[in-house]
Amino acid sequence: MDVFLQAIALMFQWQNLAALMGGALYGIIIGILPGLGPAAGMALAIPLVSSWSPVTALVFVGSLYKCCNYGGSITAILVNTPGDASNAATILDGYPMCEKGKGGVALSISATAALVGGILGTLCLIYTAPLLAEFALKFGPAEYFLTAILALSVIAAVVQGATLKGLISAGLGLILATVGYDVITGHLRYTFGILILEDGIPVIQAVVGLFAVTQALVLAESMESISRIGKLEGSSWEGVWTYFKYPYAVIRSAVIGLFIGVLPGVGQSGAGLVAWAEAKRESKHPGTFGTGDPEGVISSETSTNACMPGDLVLTIALGIPGSVAAAVFLGIMIIFGVIPGPMVFAEKTNEIYTLFVALILSSLVLFLVGMTLARYLAAVTLIRNEIIVPIILIVGLIGSYAIRNMMEDVMISLVFGILGYVMLKGGFTTVPLLLGLVLGEMVELNYHRALLMSAGSYSIFYSSTVCKILILLTIVSLAGPYLGSLGRRMKGRGKLIGKA
């Protein structure tokens, strides 16, 4: 406990407080500007912080990292444009809420999620990092494959009600995921000599196309502003109260986000999507998801905010970066002589514990900033049509452009924009496509890796305990909706029998 008191005392030294606020604001701004993610943001900060003390530098970079996601949530909710792949799921219910005039509510839900999800995630990081790290190590390629399958099984729930089209959409996503350089064989698939396709279909550009561009086209057609009812409804505080009405969703999403964050290489983009899909699956009224159900925003936002501390678990506990951003953070830690590992808690107590305090406080900063700005930002949804349409296009396309400074990425987004529009008109939903695109590589790569390890034997997929648990969860996930309705029918029959 005294380590924390010491850390808090350190935190309140003016330069560390300044670093906290500075890092947070810098992170939010980087997040709002699409295309720039925490990795680039932190790398840009290196020359700035290199002359500072390790504690101050880590506070700055840590709160930058934590707050980056939030800016992307703002654009995701207001203009249907994700700031980073991890905000993709927030679009699904956040933007429809804006259409209903509840933009301010959605933004405040997001702010509250930043607070709660961030704190929950960070607390788990602080108290259970070594345990989580050991758990993460149990995952080898076979386990990753099964995890990806489990995540995909959630699609089955998402497509409930329009199964055929939903599966086709998922199939399309999975197929598109095969484009690119095959790590296993070194062969190029479906690239037709185009260099930029070799890393596969870039997810953010595709998401910008499928959601931002498509939405801009829909708006252009309808001549409306984002808020279809022409005014704003609901106060910022409504969002906060609404958030706490779904405690189970909060816990569940935080757990999902944390675990996805802990496993290296899974990718934060999955966290929000899986949490959202799981919320829809377990809901008694799944039909409202995607039309502006607050639970959708709560789930995806809490999950992505709990994901970031999860990302740091392996980084701090064992020095293994689980994502590109974590790798930058690790690099910065090393430059300042803070070498991660079990000893780091004892050797660099001040640095590490102040970092933890900074992560918690930056969640609070996000909440305060978010709540203050919510009302003003929500006014964006009232901007008239001929201005908001080009704004959405510019914000989205510049995001695609800024990732690699290439016009070709903008073209990719436009192509996906057409695809999204056609799918919309054709009655297909794009969410399974997104899930397939995001998870496809994980499924395929790990399948092949596992077989390479076992020299072709399939037993590797069911030998370890983790594998068995994952298989069980997948079966439950797939059978779930049917068991649910079966259970209800049995209950109904039981009632009849009882009456008779």
Added chain:
Amino acid sequence: MRAKLNVLMAVFFLAMTFTWGAHAIWAAGYPDKAITIIVPFAPGAGTDLDARGIVPYLEKYLGVPVKIENIKGAEGKLGITRLWRSKPDGYTLMIHTVAETLMGDIVLPNVEYRTADLSHIGTFTRGNSIIVDHTDNWKTFPELAKTGRERALIGGNPGKGSPSHFNAMLLMKKAGVKVNWVPFSGAGEALTALAGKHTEFSIHTAPSILSLVKAGKIRPVVVLSEIKDNVFPDAPLAKEVGYDVEFLPVLRGLDGPPNMPEDVQQVLDKALAQAVKDPGFVAWAQNRMSQVYYLNREEYNKLIKAHLKELQENKDVLDAM
């Protein structure tokens, strides 16, 4: 007749003076605006961090702003291709891992450039490929090799076509060890697999493995290099355990597009030579656990030729990758 000869000679000398003068003026004029250094990887990757270390010192000794542009994609090809197509005026350069780029030419599909034809200016830091295994597994390489001759081992590598992979394959071939290689996307994934005992050994450079070694999870078994590793000086070299193989070091080099003018290259080489000696850089390299390793233009060009020869001689290993 005499007059004509005089005029001719006068013209000749004038022309020479002019050319020499123009060259001198031009060289003195370089650099007069900002220089962009392309790093063909994401920010935070090993090459990127090393680049960010040397760039402030290059700025100092060149007297102009130097900025880094990360162009990641297609296993580095996007950035390298961009450099390949740039004007050789000295304002667009690249920092990369030499052996990796060179191997990329040969191993990767759809490559437009020839690394050997780039303008090689100098190298500045170096790391070594180290074979690491889990602490529960073999303690020394001979033990590992013995098992590997009886049954195929499961080895992880951070990516097909990386110098680490190549070096390890060279050693394994010499030792007669059979390996089932499992390719991962980056050091992070490969290390997680090793630490969780999903693979039996893996190949990495020192900075990636330091934390895990300190945590007692993995250990360095043998260093694939001709010099001791600066971070793990106690780890045995390949020749010390009986296998004298020539390996490719993990060197960061500064290069430019093909056919950069001589004088421009001289200026850059000189600045690089000063930058690597700067106490600030030396301190940075120590923090970063990179070994300062400077090769000037001549030495660097010789190294490239030596690498190429090595790759030619071991074509069978490359084909097997």
Added chain:
Amino acid sequence: MLEKLKRTEVWFKLVLLAFFGFWYARAFSFPQQSRQFPHLIAVPSLILTLISLITDFTKEKEVQGEIAGTDDSELTTLDESARKERRKRFWQAWAIILVSMAVGFLGGFLFSAFFLLLGFALLFGNRNNLIKNMILTVGITMATYVTFQWFMDVPLLRGVLW
């Protein structure tokens, strides 16, 4: 029968059939391991699309927008002129986008931004708002420049021409 063919849903499915078929065929040129997944996904997707297409022609019921979140407005009955109006706006929007992209390709993304704003303001805006919209066009373009080129070093003026 031919009337049905005009529906977006139907021709999209035909395109999908061709797409999945192509994907499947192309995979034969890959090494064995690279081939597995494309085949595994393409075949069921092809079959499902075929089934969906066949039901479109055999089932006579009116297509409902079954999935929440999809745009129902094409499917609910709109009168012919409203539908034509929407179509016109859609193509106008695309024209603006394509011109802006072409300009951007030549001169840099900043010009794309400017043309997008200009195009939509002129073609979609009201006469009375013209002055206000022009000011906004210039203003937003400048804001874009400052935010991205200045602060983030994103090259907005990099194009084929220079």
